[in-house]
Amino acid sequence: MVGYILLIVIHEFFHLLGFRIFCHVPWKNVAYGVNLKMGVAYATADQLMDNKGIRKALLLPFxxxxxxxxxxxxxxxxxxxxxxxxxxxxxxxxxxxxxxxLKKFPDHAMVKDDPELPKLYVYPVE
Incomplete structure (x- = not known):
């Protein structure tokens, strides 16, 4: 059980690392924590990220x-x-x-992560 909890924490850290590496989000613009109401750990960024980068950040923990x-x-x-x-x-x-x-949208579309829900908002760029 301890190993599983530890790996969940590391899983979320890798999302943050992915935001930093693939989306160039500064460390000061990322957040990490646990939503006890929903029973989930989360990692989020408070700025727009490109679709191609966020897709990489989504799969890095996997x-x-x-x-x-x-x-x-x-x-x-x-x-x-x-x-x-x-x-x-x-x-x-x-x-x-x-x-x-997210694969349904162009690589250059901009994506905003919801800070409270497991939800993404996509803004197509023309």
Missing amino acids: WMTGVLPAVLALYFNDGVLLLLGAMLIGGAAGDFAMYKE
């Missing part, structure tokens, strides 16, 4: 906290790590759902 631990678990024959990786892969379902919706 690779780093899901796939990488699962691959390492298979290599080291570690059942607990494999279970944690599998749980985090499944936990990225919401990220994949948002990614799928």
Whole structure:
């Protein structure tokens, strides 16, 4: 259970890192926390980001906290790590759902992350 909670925290950190690397959002413009009402951890940015960059930021945690631990678990024959990786892969379902919706828009469209809900607002750029 502790490993799962730790990986959730790291998962959200990788969203922040993705916002920084792929969307060039300054650290001062990102936020991270837990919404106890909804029972979820979150990472958000308070500025517009390009669609191509935010799609990368959405999937970065999947690779780093899901796939990488699962691959390492298979290599080291570690059942607990494999279970944690599998749980985090499944936990990225919401990220994949948002990614799928964002694929409908051009790469250069601008996206605003809702600071309170798992929702994105897309502003097409002409």
